[in-house]
Each structure stands twice: as structure tokens, then as C-alpha cells.
Amino acid sequence: MQKKTIGFIPLRKNSKGIPGKNKKKLLGRPLFSWVLSEAIFSNLDEVYVFTDDEEIIAYIDKNYGWTHKVKPLLRSAENASDTASTESAMLEFSELINHDYDVFCLLQATSPLTQRTDINKGLELVLNGNYDSALSVVRTHRFIWSEDGKSLNYDYTNRPRRQDFDGLLMENGAVYTSGKKELLESGNRLSGKIGLVEMSEDTLVEIDSETDWQVIEQLLISSFKTKKTPQRISHLILDVDGVFTDGRVTYGNTGELSKTFDMRDGMGLEILRQHNVNVMVMTSEDSETVAQRMKKLQIEDVFLGVKDKYSFLENILQERQLTAQEIAYIGDDVNDMANMLRVGWSFCPSNATKPIKYQADVVLNNASANGAIREACEFIMNYNLRFNDL
Structure with missing residues (x-):
């Protein structure tokens, strides 16, 4: 029997860093729509947008009728507060849909560089039974130090060249995938045996400030333009x-x-x-x-x-x-x-x-x-x- 996979995009109406962030236009599109589009064209069976913002719910109801995948759902004020955790929203949502899924995929709107291939890789790791959950990471070649002046990921007396340095894998906060049993038992987005999906180093940037916004915008523009190749116009x-x-x-x-x-x-x-x-x-x-x-x-x-x-x-x-x-x-x-x-x-x-x-x-x-x-x-x-x- 085929397992049911769902995407989950949690959005809050109020944002401290950038007011109205989720609806703000990034290259002419609301921020949340970037990851939503990739989720639609991924291997996910359904994609839920869980939000306390009724304007976003109305926008989705009006503009995504061409796909059966997208379903907006109202989030409680309690789980949309500044102090509420993402896990509390995930568990509230899971109850609302009567835990009708086999694999749960958390997607963050603040990571608009996420691609459908990244989502699919996370799903594959959990669906094939080798991992209980998975998360997206990026490989950074930065040298990391502790506050007490100790090098954490390299020997500073024998500084390696970049091409000889494997770097360090860092969580980028974009995609988290988990089996239903593992999520409900642990109450956490990650548990059990955890797999890794390596994404491009550009995706380390999450939108938390206006500066992040500007950086992401330029990264998106650059990514699009480098993919243009000559072909007959049909x-x-x-x-x-x-x-x-x-x-x-x-x-x-x-x-x-x-x-x-x-x-x-x-x-x-x-x-x-x-x-x-x-x-x-x-x-x-x-x-x-x-x-x-x-x-x-x-x-x-x-x-x-x-x-x-x-x-x-x-x-x-x-x-x-x-x-x-x-x-x-x-x-x-x-x-x-x-x-x-x-x-x-x-x-x-x-x-x-x-x-x-x-x-x-x-x-x-x-x-x-x-x-x-x-x-x-x-x-x-x-x-x-x-x-x-x-």
C-alpha cells in the first residue's frame, strides 16, 4: 500500500523582524508562495498551509484551484504566538486532520531557495525505511571557533586548503521529514535514525531580517539567470x-x-x-x-x-x-x-x-x-x- 506524504507550511500573521513577512513580495510573489510552488510540484501528495492569517487562506482558496494538492487550514491564536514552538503547531495540525498521513514534511517559508528535488530527497530517505526522519543541511567550509578561543572543526596549526577541507554540515532550517509514528511519539520534528539531505551552500541564508531579504533576492535572480540557455522559442x-x-x-x-x-x-x-x-x-x-x-x-x-x-x-x-x-x-x-x-x-x-x-x-x-x-x-x-x- 502506498504511503501518504504531506507537506506542512506553518505561517504566522505577525512577524517581529519583518512586518507582514510571509505576504511581502519577493520578486513580485508573496514570500510563502516560493516554497509552496516547489511543494506542489514535488512528490508530496498534499500540501497544507497552516496559518492564522485569513488573508493568506483567502488568497490560496482563490488562486490555487488548478491543483488538488493545496489545502489552507486555520491555525489557533495560541499556536501562532511569539512563544509557541513549531512543534506545537505541528502537533495541533496533526490532530486537526486526524493524523491522516504516513510521512510528514515540514517546510519553512523563510527558505525560498528550497527546490522540489530537496523535498523529494527527504521523502525518499524516510519512505525507503532506512531513516526515521531527515533534515536538510548545507556544507560550509568556514572555520568554527568557540568563545574561549578553541578551534572546533580544524587544526589551526595546520590550516587546510579549501579543496582539501571537507567542511562542516550545518542545519539550514529548510526541510524536515518524519514518519508519523516517530513524530507523534517524540513530539519533535526529528527523532530516531536521522538522515541528511545536503542542499547548496546558498540555502544557508534564512530570511530573518531586511538584509537577509536582499541577499535572498539577489541569489534568486542569479540562480534564474545562470540557467538560461539558447533554445528555439516555441x-x-x-x-x-x-x-x-x-x-x-x-x-x-x-x-x-x-x-x-x-x-x-x-x-x-x-x-x-x-x-x-x-x-x-x-x-x-x-x-x-x-x-x-x-x-x-x-x-x-x-x-x-x-x-x-x-x-x-x-x-x-x-x-x-x-x-x-x-x-x-x-x-x-x-x-x-x-x-x-x-x-x-x-x-x-x-x-x-x-x-x-x-x-x-x-x-x-x-x-x-x-x-x-x-x-x-x-x-x-x-x-x-x-x-x-x-
Whole structure:
């Protein structure tokens, strides 16, 4: 019989170091959504977000309907206080779901560099029966000293070179995995025979301060950019407001009245499709005006009301068996940033926001609703020529 595995992400509404930390935008996404996305696409059967913040619960209910895995659950005020331990929250949660699991995986939102492969490795160690629990660690080559002036992990009279030094394994607070029996009997995230999952040294940083936040942000950006490799573009994904339109909306007493689109952009997309590039639209707005315009342009893949665009993109990649490197993306504001970093090529109009201009692969010469999309289409068609003979 297959064992049931669950992920558990504990979140508190109040944070001392960084107010509202879990909802604060990291590269345009709420902090907690980074580890949540990786959990969704890991081998976990279910992922619970356990929080006393009803805004987060509402956000999850509204934006993750495309997956059956994610389940938000209300956390008691008692176990969300400054003095409450993570273990007390784990045990409260376990009772609430009637201990309906075989393997429990604690995931920390303050470790947004966690990857699905790290989660899977922890699960494997416990599921194969060799370990009762497991934790994630990083290997540091720092030399450690005690307060009384004693070297703890090396002989200072014979200082080793870095390449000859095995270093020291340190807990990074990202992933903890345990069997149900071991968790309930010990009341602790770790017990019995403990296995180790070694993660990259970058993941030693946890977000506890504004400085940590800035460091993590740069690490994420660097990680995305180093993974970009040349590949033929097979799909173009576009935001709407500030990309198709100039970002302005006309409102009346009955709501949205109109948006301005550029006819040349529509022709550019039609020609691009003739060159075997599939066109998709992904926007956080749920606009009937947009729906009608995309119908007119005969764009079939139109996704409206998408708040977590990064997770939605990951789902598209998985369902359609695409690689991120064959995707091009046009965005204009911070809620597009994670996707623009993730894909093979990213574009932004000349009137995009400054943070997006800093990260885009190509800042287009034309503004939104004034030929920007048409310019990007021409770039893609010319770029794809180099792959014709491959």
C-alpha cells in the first residue's frame, strides 16, 4: 500500500523582524508562495498551509484551484504566538486532520531557495525505511571557533586548503521529514535514525531580517539567470495591462468601459503563429474587455485572474511537457518578474517599470499599445532562424 506524504507550511500573521513577512513580495510573489510552488510540484501528495492569517487562506482558496494538492487550514491564536514552538503547531495540525498521513514534511517559508528535488530527497530517505526522519543541511567550509578561543572543526596549526577541507554540515532550517509514528511519539520534528539531505551552500541564508531579504533576492535572480540557455522559442506568453494596452483603463459607473489596444500588435501575433510559435495570454485581471479582444485575435490560451503567475507557468510547463527555455514572456510590472527570470527570453515595453527594465533580457524600443508586441514578435522570428537547420 502506498504511503501518504504531506507537506506542512506553518505561517504566522505577525512577524517581529519583518512586518507582514510571509505576504511581502519577493520578486513580485508573496514570500510563502516560493516554497509552496516547489511543494506542489514535488512528490508530496498534499500540501497544507497552516496559518492564522485569513488573508493568506483567502488568497490560496482563490488562486490555487488548478491543483488538488493545496489545502489552507486555520491555525489557533495560541499556536501562532511569539512563544509557541513549531512543534506545537505541528502537533495541533496533526490532530486537526486526524493524523491522516504516513510521512510528514515540514517546510519553512523563510527558505525560498528550497527546490522540489530537496523535498523529494527527504521523502525518499524516510519512505525507503532506512531513516526515521531527515533534515536538510548545507556544507560550509568556514572555520568554527568557540568563545574561549578553541578551534572546533580544524587544526589551526595546520590550516587546510579549501579543496582539501571537507567542511562542516550545518542545519539550514529548510526541510524536515518524519514518519508519523516517530513524530507523534517524540513530539519533535526529528527523532530516531536521522538522515541528511545536503542542499547548496546558498540555502544557508534564512530570511530573518531586511538584509537577509536582499541577499535572498539577489541569489534568486542569479540562480534564474545562470540557467538560461539558447533554445528555439516555441511559445510566447504575454501580460495584458501595460503590454497589450498602455496601462490605462476607462471606468464608468457600471465599471470598466474600455482599454486601448494596438492593431499592429495583433497582426504581429498572427504572423508569429504562422511561424509555429504558440501565443498565450496570462493576466491577473479578470476583464471581459480582455476576453473579447483575445477572442477577436483568435488566441485560444487565455488565462484571466491569475495572481500567482509563476506557479501557473510551472503547471503549464508540466502539463504540456515544455521547458522554460523555449518560452518567451512579455511583462511590464513586478508581478511578471519571476516569470521573466524563469523563461528563456524576457521582453518589456519601453515604458515598463524600472525594476522590470533592470531584469528583462530585452527592453523594447516601443511602448506598450504602441508597437512593443509587434517588435518582440519580429525579434522572436529572427531569433528562431538560427535553429532552422538544427
